[in-house]
Amino acid sequence: MDLGRPPHRVSLVRLPVAGLVFCWGLAIVEPCYGSSAQALPCPRNPARGYTVGSVTEIKDSKPPCRIEFRETGIRLEAVADGSRPDPGRTVLVDSNGRFISANARGWNAVISVWDARGRYLSSFGGEGEGPGELSARGMLRLFIDGRDNLHVVHGFGGWSVFSPRLEFIRQLPPQNVVGGTGTTVVLDDGWVLGSPRQGTGSEHLFRMLDSSGSLARTFGTVGDRPSGDGLRRISHAGGNTFWAGPGEEGADAYVLEEWDSDGTLLRTLHRDVSWYRWRGQSEISPQVGMLHVARSGLLYVVVFRPTEQYVKEYERAQRGWERVAEVDPRELQEQEERMEAAMEVVVEVIDTRSGELLASDPYMWPEARDIIPQGLFRGSLRGYRYRESEGGLPFVEIVSVELVAR
Numbered sequence: 001m002d003l004g005r006p007p008h009r010v011s012l013v014r015l016p017v018a019g020l021v022f023c024w025g026l027a028i029v030e031p032c033y034g035s036s037a038q039a040l041p042c043p044r045n046p047a048r049g050y051t052v053g054s055v056t057e058i059k060d061s062k063p064p065c066r067i068e069f070r071e072t073g074i075r076l077e078a079v080a081d082g083s084r085p086d087p088g089r090t091v092l093v094d095s096n097g098r099f100i101s102a103n104a105r106g107w108n109a110v111i112s113v114w115d116a117r118g119r120y121l122s123s124f125g126g127e128g129e130g131p132g133e134l135s136a137r138g139m140l141r142l143f144i145d146g147r148d149n150l151h152v153v154h155g156f157g158g159w160s161v162f163s164p165r166l167e168f169i170r171q172l173p174p175q176n177v178v179g180g181t182g183t184t185v186v187l188d189d190g191w192v193l194g195s196p197r198q199g200t201g202s203e204h205l206f207r208m209l210d211s212s213g214s215l216a217r218t219f220g221t222v223g224d225r226p227s228g229d230g231l232r233r234i235s236h237a238g239g240n241t242f243w244a245g246p247g248e249e250g251a252d253a254y255v256l257e258e259w260d261s262d263g264t265l266l267r268t269l270h271r272d273v274s275w276y277r278w279r280g281q282s283e284i285s286p287q288v289g290m291l292h293v294a295r296s297g298l299l300y301v302v303v304f305r306p307t308e309q310y311v312k313e314y315e316r317a318q319r320g321w322e323r324v325a326e327v328d329p330r331e332l333q334e335q336e337e338r339m340e341a342a343m344e345v346v347v348e349v350i351d352t353r354s355g356e357l358l359a360s361d362p363y364m365w366p367e368a369r370d371i372i373p374q375g376l377f378r379g380s381l382r383g384y385r386y387r388e389s390e391g392g393l394p395f396v397e398i399v400s401v402e403l404v405a406r
Helices: 308-322 329-342 365-371
Strands: 054-059 065-077 090-093 099-102 110-114 120-125 141-144 150-154 158-162 168-172 184-186 192-194 204-209 215-221 229-235 241-249 254-260 265-272 287-293 298-306 343-351 356-364 382-388 394-405
Touching (some): 054 356, 090 141, 141 184, 204 229, 229 287, 254 298, 298 308, 308 329, 329 343, 329 365, 343 365, 356 365
Parallel strands (some): 054 265, 065 356
Antiparallel strands (some): 065 394, 090 099, 110 120, 141 150, 184 192, 192 204, 204 215, 229 241, 254 265, 287 298, 298 343, 343 356, 382 394
């Protein structure tokens, strides 16, 4: 699950949203430990039942917890002699604890494998059009299903599937509406669920493809609820259900929905906040940039929340883009840096079982992009951050998301 991106036209470093790619977590309950022996565990309410189609109102009250991102001590590290691939900016985990990574600089179309301690094991793939070879155009997007089959989206519509032993199995037909970072998940049985892009002509919010790549069904009527249209961040931790955030266009409410993969809307969480309102343009409106559900029922959400200063800077920059031939490139760069500094990011954790907001921590973007994990592993609250050492060597550090009582 990739952290996503700020609104369009802002050329910032992306907060880590695969395409949140997730690990296959098996924990039933995520820990809620404090940062020291004296810290109290974050309080949580007991689970409550719900009826299909129900709406739970989540008030904007002061949450009982704060979020900490802690290093686990596990690192995937590059080597100075360049004899093997660097870890790259995309990482997921299989059920055996192996890390699978891609998108290392200079290693196009190469996927690397690391053991549970972060030690390099092997690489495969490579550029080409033959079985098991991958397109080097664009970034590789990685997904893993409930059987540990690795799905690799590459180039313009390429979709290759590898076995748990990382042997090539099959190539799916080109897909144009699935495979996006954070807007596609692969279900336990290898079926693919995606949120179509604006302009694809789809009358539905979601598309389901079977394991052969054929369209199985579409569901969710566009435009029939206040949660907006267009791409939606979605997350799946296993089983038959998934969570979806508001659409990127026209959302006038902070709404999170749980769906059954058969197309039934199971329930809705409605965050009662005044600051999630559509401003007429996605570039200056709040957006969910990352959505991730853990097997424990905790829902992790990252929201980009433009400040009034950001809106002013955006409008000023837009005038500059309209006369780009007359503007010094350095002036445009400085403008975008001011926009970065004015973007607020809110990280929240919601207990979906009780409907309680456990944590809501705001950051300004320059701080957020250094702290927040680039992605969380499927079904768990562990993830990773991409870093570079003082000597310029890249590495990936594995981190955990933990809640501490305020």
